[in-house]
Amino acid sequence: MQDWLFKRGRRERVIDWLSLDSKIDSTIAESWERFRDVWNAGTSFFSRFKITGWKRLLNEAASEGLSLGAGGFVVMYALAIPAFHEFNEGKFLTGQFAVKFLDQNGNEIGKRGILHNDAVPLDEIPDAMVKAALATEDRRFFEHWGIDVYGTFRALATNLQANEVVQGGSSITQQVAKNLFLSSERSFQRKIKEAFLALLLESRFSKRDILKFYFDRAYMGGGAFGVEAAAQFYFGKSVRQINLAEAALLAGLFKAPTKYAPHVNLPASRARTNEVLNNLVEAGFYTAGQVHWARVHPAKTIETRNPNSPDWFLDWAFEEVQRIAAGRGAYVLTARTTVDLNMQKATDEALTQALRNYRGNRIGSGAIVLMETDGAVRAITGGPDYGESQFNRATHARRQPGSSFKIYVYAAALENGYTPTTSVRDASRSCGRWHPQNYGGSHGGGGRMPLWNALAKSLNTVAAELSFAVGRDKVIEMTQRVGITGIRKTCSMALGDYGISPLEHGGGLATFANGGKLAKPYAILDLVSSKGDLVYSRDRDEPEAPQVVERKVAEGLNWMMNKVVTEGTGQRAQLDFTNVAGKTGTSTGPKDAWFVGFTGKYVGVVWLGNDDNRPMSGGTTGGVFASPVWHSFMSVVHTDMNIPTIPGLQPHPVQVSEQQRIAAIHPEGAAAGPETQRTSSSLMSDQARDALRKTAAALRKAGGIAEPPPSTTPNSTGSTPGSPPPPPPNKRADGTVPADHRRATLGVAQPPLDGTPARAVP
Template identity: 70%
Template sequence: MSDWFFKRGRRTGIDWMSLDSRLDSALSDLWSFCKDVWDACSSFFARFKLTGWRRLLAEAGSESLTLSLGGFFVLYALALPAFLDFDEARFFTGRYSVTFLDAAGNEIGQRGILHNDAVPLEEIPDAVVHATLATEDRRFFEHFGVDVIGTTRALIENLRANDVVQGGSTLSQQLAKNLFLSSERSLDRKIKEAFLALLLETRFTKREILKLYLDRAYLGGGAFGVEAASQFYFGKSVREVNLAEAALLAGLYKAPTSYAPHVNLPASRARTNEVLQNLVDAGYYTAAQAHEARLNPAQIVETRTATSPDWFLDWAFEEIQRLMAGKNQYVLTARTTVDLTMQKQADEALVSFLKQNGRRLRMNSGAIVAMETDGAVRALTGGPDYGESQFNRATHARRQPGSSFKIYVYAAALENGYKPSSMVRDTSRSCGRWHPQNYGGSRGSGARMPLSMALARSLNTTAAELSFAVGREKVIELTQRLGITGIRKTCSMALGDYGFPPIQHVGAAAVFANGGMSATPYGILDIVNSRGELIYDRARDEPERERLVSQEVAEGLNQMMHQVVTSGTGQRAALDFTHVVGKTGTSTGPRDVWFLGFTGKYVGSVWLGNDDNRPMANGNTGGQLAAPLWASFMSVAHRSMNIPTIPGLQPHPVQIAEQQRIAELKRTDPAAAAALSGARRAPSLTMSTPARDALKRITSELRRAAGVAEPEPASTPGPSAPASRTSGDRADLGPVRAPSATIP
């Protein structure tokens, strides 16, 4: 048998013995070849064997190369976020020059640099340039964007004083921050600032950077740039300022709100003296010249009020650039939707709240947005202090909405067959390793309750389960339909884990406030060019509003949100003269607290937090902090009790009584009834600027001929338009002119 097997194998099988022999031979030859190659390489490299100091030098070079390569990758990783924030468009938005009017046609501010007011660098007095450099960056022409020596010196002085007494940012870094970044105090922002400064230094000359800074810096009173500030404070061009006036302007870079002479004259004079001393220390002027300037301080002229709706104007300027893109129209006059009284009330409400509670609650920032139900923005407050930071948190800060995002989850549920009375459970399935928990840490009691009660109690478990049951894709589609961008599909999406700007939140909520129609936030009513031609009219040029959600869905959600205020987490937002619907929001930490709500007249949101995203004091919620602030603002914002009824709710008794009163007035005094019901609308601005000026002159001559005293001049901006800003997001910050157009 064995003979048969082996014989058969030799005839038809594999010759295993031969294969094994060949494999052994090949491996032996390969090993021999490798040893020969190794010996040859060893003999070759033996010629380069180093000893003594040469070996130490080689080792040091090798380690340096390794560390340099590693450092390069680290620097690249740190620089990449900064380069992503670099926006070339920020250098060219200065082509627009816009005069803004309120709805009645009164001038309220300007943005952009008037082309005929652009001052070349060589025409700016040396006193202004020297005061700027002596105060902000004495080594400006010596460093490469980041002043290592100056930063080290500032760090030492701050350590000695145990306080921040000197800043380490160069003029290039300050320009980078103004153009591309917010003013949040964080290491991340400082790293971005440094890399962007280096990038600016490679793109522009020192003179160009200096010119950009002089045109871009905010100097108080809504004035951007030294030319606009000179017109505002002194009533003349920067070409004509003297040493004392130049020192006053340079002192405003640090904190224009604190050192503006209109706001605090003693502080302004003290700061001016510091700048004069800096000029002496830097060797630009003698002590005698500085003393002479102290004896003859700058004289301030009252050209307009020191306050202006700057947050709103910055956003409106961005709207202008969007509307006018590609139309080759740059010198414009725009009529806006802002309500100056409401704007002032919003500013004061936020500042007062933070002053009283900020330190105790460990928060330093906030934003308020208020608009009508069709999207007309009436007030927009982007932060507590415009002079300290022009970053517009209302339009560019992407903050987590927390539970206030749940309204979109519940709206998606209503669109997919749920009713306010549908029974749901206080529980949810898991998503991967994540399991939703309610406020306090519980995973839900499993209790059954109506959908409306789950929203009123702001149960995280129910909201998460709804997003899973309805489909998170449908929730995202709804938010996109309502105008909210950037929401991602995550397990905790229903709890508001992804941030977006407050103005988008308000615009989306306005859709439910008006019964389901689109309500994109807008601030521009019409625009005329320098020839007085009407080139944009919202009523004429914008498409008809479209229905985004059904009337039934809007009414159902409004009914549920009303319960949030009457018996849920938003009870502190209730008003005694009208119905309120809304939703509170609190993010993890807490880092953000919100109240988003509306009456039949206004839709508004309040956000509170910290710019650097630090957590606030434990235990704070949107219902405890943001809701009462929202209520206090809305209580003064409503100047008429003739408030429309919220879709899905019954009229409030106060509104019923007011409508009855107006009906009686219509019968007895139609003119008074028309005024109360808002029948009188502001006239549309179609008159050109020369025509308005001619009418003003005629009126003045008629008054003089009749012996009537001239009225005091209106508090409007001076002839020079301030160098404006825009944000962007991140940025905050503003447009400046293209360097090639303004710098020789």
């Protein structure tokens, strides 16, 4: 059988390699020739566009410009993303609610809502008001596209020439963007956001809409937002009725309402008004003769300002009202709040004085929160000057708490087997490349000490090791239970490397101050509609606070925090009439200084720093600078000795001594219990009680009623009823009694809130 693989006795080749090689060579040669033809054709075609000389130079410049423009677009888009995140449509809808606020006793303390929003349409705002604002703030408003480049360079040149900031470069649109979405911190990042938001506003709204936003949202001093509320506040009439002089005064307030408010500084206000009138002439809106009458007949203001308006508190309370009332169908409301105006004044004065004293330490800002141990907020000071910046640092600024965060780390440790006397070592393991070190730079000496002593000394190494040993997830879970959100799991989280607002920090601290029950900060006691219907009542609508931390854990932590104040870094916060528990805190830089602490009655939080995050002077710590501020207002807000005992501590010796003194004077009151004692000694003075007796006797005599038999029981002053009361000891020449003596004599100590006897932790 002849095999097809063989021919003439030889194997026939299956693949003809010579033929394949020939085909490959020919294909490559043909492809190359074809490519050369296409290349030559293309070259011939594009050679028609070859340019030389100035045309080529222009083309190269255009090409480079296009490349740089593309790169610049990418960079600008990256910078614009944070600004776009700030844009919130809800900011335009604040006119939905109109709220009148009362203090807890029913006295009106302020208003928020549509009163200072869109009460007057733009068409009804006088021409003088519109022109005065444009001439002073942004003459090219209807010409630019959100950013007045020419005006910015003009202001820069003017400021350089004067060697100080005398003229602003922000357009009206940029100011609207700042008022709606941003804080007033002076930083490059804020200016970038402001510029992009201005462009976004110009693309979304008309010039008339933006001008209306400006007239409605600008702060005009005295707690008034917008020109309508300002006209009512300063002149007692609608903005529709103001004249040129009054319009010029209002326009002068846009720059610095506190500085130029007529109630604050009348000469400065008059000078600023004349400057606005000059601007009207320079801009060509009025002639010199037309503004002359306004110069010789300046605006007359009425006295309606409430210097004690708790504006920081009201801003936050208004946010709370909107949250609570959402979906309830009522928009004109009266809200009874938790604020105490005397305490508000004390915190305001404490921060103002501190910033004045600490000016040399490069501390430019601060915030204070004061609340009761159940979360009822009594005072909020959100910054150094509400007129200059309405950004509420107490409620909205998230700053690094530093070592004050350690209270949550130690609380987690106490929940997981540690006790205040557990022996710990001044050392810690590393976490990646991070090595914890104590204040001053040491990495720990390795010595052993009880847990409470490590907290009192604020050792970073021990806190970091506790977070690793207990588990950082458990520390985060602890913060969430007490109402603090946003803490992230990092190596240095035990040292407070993530931001917390002072209000949130105060709520977390109050949870331990009351024995472990959740103390979410609140401002509203009840809401009543315009028809008189009770829309919301805290007692009715809010559930009982849950126990989120075991009482023994809270007691142990409180005992340790008391050691911080008596033997540790917070000694400047000690009060001589009651126990204090607290913790100091200082962030890296130092950029933040804190003291958070409480008595048996009040919780106080103090933060000091700078809005632009600039470091303070070296050596600035919470223990040295924030603790004295806390002490200054806490010494004032405790007006009597009716202070519960902190869970985990024994009553303060001064309180025990005062209770024994009252019991010796009023043995029947002592038997009746603390409530009776409190009524007889705290709520009414001896002078008032004697005056009431005399009035009752006079009424009986006038009505022919027989006098009751005289009592021989001595009163609290040691005299019999009817005899003139002796003058109080330590009385000053002006008739007042020193605060320290007043605190020591007005009341008595009270047992813990839950009625259980206080006990010390070993």
